[in-house]
Amino acid sequence: MHKVLILGAGKIGALISGLLAESGSYQVHLADVAGAAANSVVKAHGLANLHAHTLDAADARALDGHLKQHPVDAVISSLPFYCNVAVAEAARRAGIHYFDLTEDVEVTRAVRKIAAGAAQAFVPQSGLAPGFISIAANELIGHFDELRTVKLRVGALPQHPHNVLKYSLTWSTEGLINEYGNPCEALVDGRRIEVAPLEGLEEIELDGTLYEAFNTSGGLGSLGETYGERVKNMDYKTMRYPGHCEQMRLLMNDLKLNHDRGTLKRILENAVPQTLQDVVVVYVAVTGTQDGDLREESYVNKVYPQMIAGRLWSAIQVTTASGITAVVDLVLNGQGRYKGFVRQEDFRLLDVLENRFGKHYAAGTGKEISAQMVVSGRTGHQRSGRG
Numbered sequence: 001m002h003k004v005l006i007l008g009a010g011k012i013g014a015l016i017s018g019l020l021a022e023s024g025s026y027q028v029h030l031a032d033v034a035g036a037a038a039n040s041v042v043k044a045h046g047l048a049n050l051h052a053h054t055l056d057a058a059d060a061r062a063l064d065g066h067l068k069q070h071p072v073d074a075v076i077s078s079l080p081f082y083c084n085v086a087v088a089e090a091a092r093r094a095g096i097h098y099f100d101l102t103e104d105v106e107v108t109r110a111v112r113k114i115a116a117g118a119a120q121a122f123v124p125q126s127g128l129a130p131g132f133i134s135i136a137a138n139e140l141i142g143h144f145d146e147l148r149t150v151k152l153r154v155g156a157l158p159q160h161p162h163n164v165l166k167y168s169l170t171w172s173t174e175g176l177i178n179e180y181g182n183p184c185e186a187l188v189d190g191r192r193i194e195v196a197p198l199e200g201l202e203e204i205e206l207d208g209t210l211y212e213a214f215n216t217s218g219g220l221g222s223l224g225e226t227y228g229e230r231v232k233n234m235d236y237k238t239m240r241y242p243g244h245c246e247q248m249r250l251l252m253n254d255l256k257l258n259h260d261r262g263t264l265k266r267i268l269e270n271a272v273p274q275t276l277q278d279v280v281v282v283y284v285a286v287t288g289t290q291d292g293d294l295r296e297e298s299y300v301n302k303v304y305p306q307m308i309a310g311r312l313w314s315a316i317q318v319t320t321a322s323g324i325t326a327v328v329d330l331v332l333n334g335q336g337r338y339k340g341f342v343r344q345e346d347f348r349l350l351d352v353l354e355n356r357f358g359k360h361y362a363a364g365t366g367k368e369i370s371a372q373m374v375v376s377g378r379t380g381h382q383r384s385g386r387g
Helices: 011-022 035-045 060-069 081-094 105-115 128-141 173-181 223-227 244-254 261-271 315-332 349-353 368-376
Strands: 002-007 026-032 050-054 074-077 097-100 121-123 146-158 184-188 191-195 202-206 209-215 233-240 278-290 293-303 306-308 311-313
Touching: 002 011, 002 315, 011 026, 011 035, 011 050, 011 306, 011 315, 026 035, 035 050, 060 081, 074 081, 074 315, 081 097, 081 105, 081 121, 081 173, 097 105, 097 315, 105 121, 121 315, 128 146, 128 223, 128 233, 128 278, 128 293, 128 315, 128 349, 146 209, 146 223, 146 315, 173 244, 173 261, 184 223, 202 278, 209 244, 223 233, 244 261, 278 315, 293 315, 306 315, 311 315, 315 349
Parallel strands: 002 026, 002 074, 026 050, 074 097, 097 121, 146 233
Antiparallel strands: 146 278, 184 191, 184 233, 202 209, 209 233, 278 293, 306 311
16 A cells, blocks of 8 residues: 655645545545644545644654654645745655646756656646646647647636636635746747746637636646747647636736735635636647648547535546546556656556546546547547657
8 A cells, every 4th residue: 555645735635635545545644734624634534544644844854754754655745836845855855756736837947956866756747737738738749740839728717707807716826826927938939938927818719618818837837848849839828717817917917916926815815705616627739730731639628526535626626636646646556667857748648537536537527538539549640659
């Protein structure tokens, strides 16, 4: 039985711990600086293989001591992005695998340096975006002889928006502000460049619903570096309902709250409600040549809230926790296949969708057939030897 330590008993950490523990294949230790939060999660599941701990992961000595007292095979950070470098360093000292959910580019660069030469796997940017979106994009990219354009789009949205932002807080407010406020990476005319967040506004219509999409930071993951020499244009944008971007520009740019993120966080958390009635939209479109012809393929999926272990979880919780637990499962059962710095595109889409945790991306979406067509090559253009 694999042993894992999950840091952070918040919205995502609670489901990560539940998924792994409910499988019966993992001995799970859930730690939080607020021990009551970890205890509440453990009590709700009532499983003998799920244990709660009080731990301040920002205290390097305390974290090292905990890992010595409770040896594990892997640590999974569901902490705010700025905590992850210290956790990765502790994982390296302990000789264990490391996973996180960060969207932060600088954190990922630091983790890459920590992972250099490691015998264990260091897998940052797991979850949804970056994470699953990169895995889906990589699958489509493998269908083409030459690449022209790769578009990655993800939206975590309320099903029934009622406020002026047409949005509900579905995950970390700090992570949201980080994505909206930091420079973004893109490939334009074959060059890797930085583009401004909240710019590049476009409209997308899927299944009769109109969305807008705009630049946000971090979602491209390492794909730009992996395929920078092969693709002309590649970018990542967040999807929202029309009008959201204009309101966020007012807050962050015109009112200068991007320079006072603490105030912005308080405003958003005081004014924007949370919801379990959300939907996650995943959209990838790749254009290029196949057998000399210019073609486009796309992957589209909508994931809704799901009942797991007797409790309703939001779509963003399901997609994020399902994404990271799937890659954790693949790494820990991979018999040494993964080591050092591991990119999301190193995982195959079919392996994730068929994984006992990744299967939640298909459950109840109505998209199972089209998704399987993409990964099985039944579109008729599967290239061999790529993936």
